[in-house]
Amino acid sequence: MTPMLGIMASSISGSKISTSSYESIATATGTGSSGTITFSSIPATYSHLQIRCIARTDTGFATDYIQFRFNSDTGSNYTYHGLEGDGASTAAFGAASQTVALDTNITGSAATANAMGAAVIDIIDYASTSKYKTVRTIGGQDQNSGSNTGQIRLMSNLWLSTSAINRIDLTSYRSANWTTSTTFALYGIKGA
Amino acid sequence: MASTYEKIASTTLNSATASITFSSIPNTYTDLVLVLVPKYVSTTATKLTINSDTTTNYSATWFYGDGSTAGSFRLSNVSPVIINYFNNTSAQSSMNILNFQNYSNTTTYKTYISQNNNAGAGTDAGVFLWRNTNAITSIKLEPGTGNYDTGTIATIYGILKA
Numbered sequence: 300m301t302p303m304l305g306i307m308a309s310s311i312s313g314s315k316i317s318t319s320s321y322e323s324i325a326t327a328t329g330t331g332s333s334g335t336i337t338f339s340s341i342p343a344t345y346s347h348l349q350i351r352c353i354a355r356t357d358t359g360f361a362t363d364y365i366q367f368r369f370n371s372d373t374g375s376n377y378t379y380h381g382l383e384g385d386g387a388s389t390a391a392f393g394a395a396s397q398t399v400a401l402d403t404n405i406t407g408s409a410a411t412a413n414a415m416g417a418a419v420i421d422i423i424d425y426a427s428t429s430k431y432k433t434v435r436t437i438g439g440q441d442q443n444s445g446s447n448t449g450q451i452r453l454m455s456n457l458w459l460s461t462s463a464i465n466r467i468d469l470t471s472y473r474s475a476n477w478t479t480s481t482t483f484a485l486y487g488i489k490g491a
Numbered sequence: 492m493a494s495t496y497e498k499i500a501s502t503t504l505n506s507a508t509a510s511i512t513f514s515s516i517p518n519t520y521t522d523l524v525l526v527l528v529p530k531y532v533s534t535t536a537t538k539l540t541i542n543s544d545t546t547t548n549y550s551a552t553w554f555y556g557d558g559s560t561a562g563s564f565r566l567s568n569v570s571p572v573i574i575n576y577f578n579n580t581s582a583q584s585s586m587n588i589l590n591f592q593n594y595s596n597t598t599t600y601k602t603y604i605s606q607n608n609n610a611g612a613g614t615d616a617g618v619f620l621w622r623n624t625n626a627i628t629s630i631k632l633e634p635g636t637g638n639y640d641t642g643t644i645a646t647i648y649g650i651l652k653a
Binding site for chain 1: 495496521522550551552553554555561562563564565567568590592593596598599600602603604606616617618619620622624650651652
């Protein structure tokens with residue numbers, strides 16, 4: 300397929316290649332009336348998973364946070380550490396024995412109109428039945444102005460279970476609904 | 492299931508060049524990933540312009556660590572904004588990875604995220620907002636001062652969804 304792209308620089312190499320090692324599994328969009336987005340029946344045929352999103356909720360706050368659970372586990376089996384910058388200072392934080400995984404910052408309805416949070420969430424070796432599951436995230440939101448103007452965050456979550464992950468429920472820290480502009484896309488990454 | 496991670500275009504400079512522009516980006520993908528390995532003629536950082544918009548529609552929030560200090564920094568209402576907190580000298584190498592989610596939607600402002608690694612100065616990550624609902628069709632990279640030097644590499648990938 301001929302690339303429809305121009306590069307204004309020297310040494311152009313614009314051939315398009317395809318790789319079969321990164322595949323789309325499913326994509327979900329917010330409804331405006333539900334606070335949960337679920338990926339279920341996730342096949343165990345990949346080495347890793349990646350979730351890519353833009354997200355916003357209808358909370359009355361300017362900011363919200365992504366939360367997730369694996370395999371509908373509501374036990375105290377989640378632990379996290381995070382590092383965040385808010386434009387003025389940095390913070391490091393963490394907690395153990397949580398009933399849900401806390402992840403990155405996104406926007407709420409009091410945020411600048413049309414501003415979204417964004418994140419890339421990597422779930423490493425998700426199908427293993429011999430180790431706990433580690434998740435890493437880079438994400439954040441920027442609103443240009445106002446309170447809670449922006450945060451950039453690196454997160455590490457651990458699910459203390461050796462079960463293969465076959466279901467992911469994504470929810471709002473503030474128990475709000477995902478807006479219709481929210482999109483979560485789940486990808487599978489194959490090993491060698 | 493469809494193959495979903497594709498290289499759209501790449502360039503490797505064989506002479507000093509003022510800028511690199513990926514233009515006519517198709518709207519057939521969901522996300523874009525841009526990988527920049529810059530080499531600069533003089534000490535500077537990379538500035539990124541979307542759709543030739545040079546107005547003050549950009550803002551950014553970073554955090555960074557330089558080996559002894561961690562900090563955070565913000566720019567609001569600025570014209571095309573640098574993507575990395577730390578400047579590179581001409582002798583330093585670095586890497587920038589940028590993620591543009593849902594770049595072709597026409598209902599939201601565009602939020603994008605960068606990770607920048609410059610072993611000679613520090614490491615940082617940033618979240619950026621371009622206050623425009625237009626689909627992103629071009630991305631221009633240019634040093635804040637001077638030129639990119641020979642050996643600079645820029646590659647853009649497209650990611651599809653189900």
